[in-house]
Amino acid sequence: MPITVMCPSLTCRAVLRVPDNVRGKKVRCGQCGMVFAVPAQKPATSASPSSQNAPTK
Numbered sequence: 411m412p413i414t415v416m417c418p419s420l421t422c423r424a425v426l427r428v429p430d431n432v433r434g435k436k437v438r439c440g441q442c443g444m445v446f447a448v449p450a451q452k453p454a455t456s457a458s459p460s461s462q463n464a465p466t467k
């Protein structure tokens with residue numbers, strides 16, 4: 411399942427979709443070419459399955 415990470419470059423901030431097996435590894439931003447490490451944990455922008463399944467009503 412792909413995850414989304416934001417490019418840490420302040421002048422880029424591109425949102426990248428990368429495979430979740432790159433967590434803890436480094437990826438290259440396709441927009442600015444910056445190489446950065448993907449956080450091992452899910453980014454806050456993605457809702458976790460547990461919170462997604464929680465009933466709101």
Ligand SMILES: [Zn+2]
Nearest residue numbers: 417422439442
């Ligand atoms: Zn970038």
